[in-house]
Amino acid sequence: NTVLVLFRHDLRLSDNLALCAAANAGRPVAAAFILDEESEGARPLGGARRWWLHHSLTALSKDLKTLGVKLILRRGPMAKTVSALAEETGAATVYWNRRYDPPGIAADTQMKSALQEAGIEAESFAGHLLHEPWRIKTGSGGPYRVFTPFWRALVEHVHPRAPADRPKSLKPFEGDVTGDALEDWQLLPTTPDWAGGLRKTWTPGEAGARARLIAFLDGGGDGYKTRRDRMGDDGTSGLSAHLAHGEITPFQIWQALDGTEELAGEDMLTFRKEVGWREFCWHLLFHNPDLATQNFNSDFDAFPWHRDDRALADWQRGQTGYPVVDAAMRQLWQTGWMHNRARMIVASFLVKHLGLHWRTGEEWFWDTLVDADPASNPANWQWVAGSGADAAPFFRIFNPVLQGEKFDPQGRYVRAFVPEIENLSDKHLHQPWKAPVEALRKAGVSLGETYPRPMVDHKAARENALSAYKSIRNAD
Numbered sequence: 001n002t003v004l005v006l007f008r009h010d011l012r013l014s015d016n017l018a019l020c021a022a023a024n025a026g027r028p029v030a031a032a033f034i035l036d037e038e039s040e041g042a043r044p045l046g047g048a049r050r051w052w053l054h055h056s057l058t059a060l061s062k063d064l065k066t067l068g069v070k071l072i073l074r075r076g077p078m079a080k081t082v083s084a085l086a087e088e089t090g091a092a093t094v095y096w097n098r099r100y101d102p103p104g105i106a107a108d109t110q111m112k113s114a115l116q117e118a119g120i121e122a123e124s125f126a127g128h129l130l131h132e133p134w135r136i137k138t139g140s141g142g143p144y145r146v147f148t149p150f151w152r153a154l155v156e157h158v159h160p161r162a163p164a165d166r167p168k169s170l171k172p173f174e175g176d177v178t179g180d181a182l183e184d185w186q187l188l189p190t191t192p193d194w195a196g197g198l199r200k201t202w203t204p205g206e207a208g209a210r211a212r213l214i215a216f217l218d219g220g221g222d223g224y225k226t227r228r229d230r231m232g233d234d235g236t237s238g239l240s241a242h243l244a245h246g247e248i249t250p251f252q253i254w255q256a257l258d259g260t261e262e263l264a265g266e267d268m269l270t271f272r273k274e275v276g277w278r279e280f281c282w283h284l285l286f287h288n289p290d291l292a293t294q295n296f297n298s299d300f301d302a303f304p305w306h307r308d309d310r311a312l313a314d315w316q317r318g319q320t321g322y323p324v325v326d327a328a329m330r331q332l333w334q335t336g337w338m339h340n341r342a343r344m345i346v347a348s349f350l351v352k353h354l355g356l357h358w359r360t361g362e363e364w365f366w367d368t369l370v371d372a373d374p375a376s377n378p379a380n381w382q383w384v385a386g387s388g389a390d391a392a393p394f395f396r397i398f399n400p401v402l403q404g405e406k407f408d409p410q411g412r413y414v415r416a417f418v419p420e421i422e423n424l425s426d427k428h429l430h431q432p433w434k435a436p437v438e439a440l441r442k443a444g445v446s447l448g449e450t451y452p453r454p455m456v457d458h459k460a461a462r463e464n465a466l467s468a469y470k471s472i473r474n475a476d
């Protein structure tokens, strides 16, 4: 009469409804993590998320051990793997927290029927969102396509529940069931080991998530409304990867914000809204399963994208000659994360200055971000490209020099990641090609040798982008 609890995108013990239900059942509890890269449509995790997953599972395993429970690791298609495990553990019940990505939903639906056919009780619980995506509807009964009314509806209709406590004790399943060894999954990079910067930056796991939240509420989030745009400031929460792996829930964030009076102001309202954007992205994905591969606005199907592998590689490696773009791409490569303002700048640069398809950028982010998320990544790429829901208009083309000057005025961000130009003055830092020869010489910069010249001219690139855009508008 074992209860089998599944872990997937919810690598935590607190506020885990499936785990609580299992603990409350008073029956032996077995716990398993299933790595499913085989069910139809499942998108294999990128490298940075595999690194994170390895460490997060290590942390979860340790935490479960404090309750006397061993985490069983299995790999394979969800329905088949869980059915086999249920049989081996003699489970009469299987509990899990819901997923909302379309392939995850399909795989879980299939699993549920397989379990029920075998006479096993199968129950799912609310997962990692404040809202269940089918619950919030527009006046005409459809899904939302615009953020502001979505946010209004969310605030009005969703009253976030109090987060559930971590079970104090439960009855562990004592049977002898083997699982894979985590090392056998080879989630970590070997040669080259590119994860040094990730190790320095992050502490995957529930305790790491909690520590980030506390630091943010304890002064780290002061001035969030304006500081969140300053790329060289540590002014955002850094919670995205913890949220993506379910090491913390939005309910826990809401409760923490509610509990502190000084956090009631504008800063934290803005912060809540950002978390609201995450909800909106999931809402979009739930209702538009092809968000990562199809233009939300089909006018963009006719867009004349270029293909240029060399330009793509220069962008990926942070060798575009635009310091703010290069700093951002190197931050991504070194730490597995990039500041939100910087994400908008590099995405705009790829799509509008280089004319490359947003999907090529989305794929690079998918592989390199520790927070790569099936909803937020494509939704934001489409937002920048202009093809998305409630998107920025295509003709709004960021000028990387002005963005740098405005959001990195003292050049802290650029100097941290593009050390070869760190000795340039603030005045020339964001456009070294405008610096007098003498200033370059003094700063030890030799354009085209120690640091690239701009790979495209901003003005010309802008005009090309606008005429490409006109071609699809005229085709209407």
Ligand code: FAD
Pocket: 228, 236, 237, 238, 239, 240, 241, 243, 244, 271, 274, 275, 276, 277, 278, 279, 281, 338, 339, 340, 341, 343, 344, 347, 365, 369, 371, 372, 373, 374, 376, 377, 378, 380, 381, 384
């Ligand atoms: P904070 O400023 O502390 O925000 C708190 C939380 O709100 C974040 O952790 C995140 O969960 C959510 N959030 C904030 N901004 C957004 C947003 N624009 N869209 C959705 N959720 C948001 N975010 C991801 O989590 N995964 C992605 O794969 C991802 N890809 C992106 C791609 C592009 C091109 C762009 C422009 C943005 C992308 N974002 C993505 C959104 C945003 O950049 C990150 O969520 C944010 O930078 C994470 O840092 P933080 O946790 O310190 O954010």
